[in-house]
Amino acid sequence: MNSAIEVRGLCKHYRDFSLRDVSFTVPGGSIMGFIGENGAGKTTTIKSILGLLHTDGGSISVLGRDPVTDRRAIGQDIGVVLDGSFFYEGMRAKDISAVMSRLHSRWDKESFASYCKRFALPMEKPFKEFSKGMRAKLALTTALAHHPKLLVLDEATSGLDPVVRSEMLDLFLEFIQDEEHSILLSSHITSDLEKVADYITFIHAGKIVFSKTKDDILEQYGVVKCEKARAAALDGAHILGRRDSKFDAELLVDNRPEVARLYPGILTEQATIDDIMTFFAKGAYDA
Ligand SMILES: Nc1ncnc2c1ncn2[C@@H]1O[C@H](COP(=O)(O)OP(=O)(O)OP(=O)(O)O)[C@@H](O)[C@H]1O
Numbered sequence: 001m002n003s004a005i006e007v008r009g010l011c012k013h014y015r016d017f018s019l020r021d022v023s024f025t026v027p028g029g030s031i032m033g034f035i036g037e038n039g040a041g042k043t044t045t046i047k048s049i050l051g052l053l054h055t056d057g058g059s060i061s062v063l064g065r066d067p068v069t070d071r072r073a074i075g076q077d078i079g080v081v082l083d084g085s086f087f088y089e090g091m092r093a094k095d096i097s098a099v100m101s102r103l104h105s106r107w108d109k110e111s112f113a114s115y116c117k118r119f120a121l122p123m124e125k126p127f128k129e130f131s132k133g134m135r136a137k138l139a140l141t142t143a144l145a146h147h148p149k150l151l152v153l154d155e156a157t158s159g160l161d162p163v164v165r166s167e168m169l170d171l172f173l174e175f176i177q178d179e180e181h182s183i184l185l186s187s188h189i190t191s192d193l194e195k196v197a198d199y200i201t202f203i204h205a206g207k208i209v210f211s212k213t214k215d216d217i218l219e220q221y222g223v224v225k226c227e228k229a230r231a232a233a234l235d236g237a238h239i240l241g242r243r244d245s246k247f248d249a250e251l252l253v254d255n256r257p258e259v260a261r262l263y264p265g266i267l268t269e270q271a272t273i274d275d276i277m278t279f280f281a282k283g284a285y286d287a
Contacts, residue, residue: 002028004063004150004182005049011057012044017206019044022058024201024211026150029179031172033197033214034186035273037281041206042186043083046154049184050080063150076106079143081156086135087142089128093121096142104146112145119167133164140168144175151175151183157192165189169196190273194218200273204280221271222256224263225249234263241279252279 005026012019019041026032036042047053049060051067051074060067062074087096093116101107116123119137121130130138140156151172157165173196175181187193193200194214201211210217224234231242231249238259241252252271253259260268
């Protein structure tokens with residue numbers, strides 16, 4: 001299976017922030033969830049992948065090509081929704097289709113109209129009268145109508161109600177049925193990623209913490225709950241983070257089966273992606 005995106009050793013320096021040695025792969029035919037706290041570097045990485053930023057080191061390949069030098073050609077094969085994507089307020093869906101057909105050689109007006117129908121988007125209403133959910137659906141429809149091989153979606157489902165998000169997740173799953181199609185999806189809604197992502201890349205303070213299959217993450221990471229005194233006696237080798245309440249401690253561990261084997265009496269639960277992010281955000285990784 002070819003990779004849709006390969007990022008190797010990406011560095012990007014801003015005055016107060018750096019992406020440091022960011023590497024991960026989005027395999028063809030898969031959905032990669034891209035997670036991290038606010039300001040972790042997701043959008044900076046995504047813009048680098050799209051060739052929209054000058055980077056300070058590393059290499060990026062998108063569908064086997066260089067995103068800067070081959071940007072126009074790659075643009076025909078990628079559908080993009082960036083955080084805060086919008087259209088001119090007076091434009092109607094049918095105007096957007098007319099404009100996009102001039103920009104994309106493979107723009108498919110019928111496909112656009114059929115996604116609009118599926119999402120109940122009116123063709124005649126101006127964009128300024130669209131609700132937030134309608135705007136998000138229109139952005140996704142516009143990203144899909146030229147039959148891209150790769151979707152790059154930065155917070156495309158944020159602020160949407162569960163019904164609209166579920167419709168979008170269904171669409172993502174349909175999209176990757178074809179092995180040539182892949183999605184890079186940044187989201188703070190980790191439960192959505194638990195539903196659809198094949199892989200998760202976690203970025204924290206500009207560095208990749210892990211990039212793994214979702215199944216490995218859910219199988220390996222765990223939360224141990226025990227009394228503080230018991231927690232202090234545990235071997236620290238597998239402990240990544242700790243949260244204390246008055247009497248008890250919660251520990252994030254990176255090898256739940258091994259911890260359960262070593263300490264049979266102790267309660268270990270599967271860690272959710274939210275658990276993992278929360279422990280890391282509280283400084284576990286920096287410690
Ligand atoms: N043009 C810029 N100039 C200087 N700093 C920038 C610029 N763009 C982003 N940054 C900084 O880079 C850091 C990472 O920002 P980025 O938008 O990549 O984070 P993010 O993970 O997408 O966050 P969020 O989840 O809040 O969207 C932040 O500290 C931000 O202030």
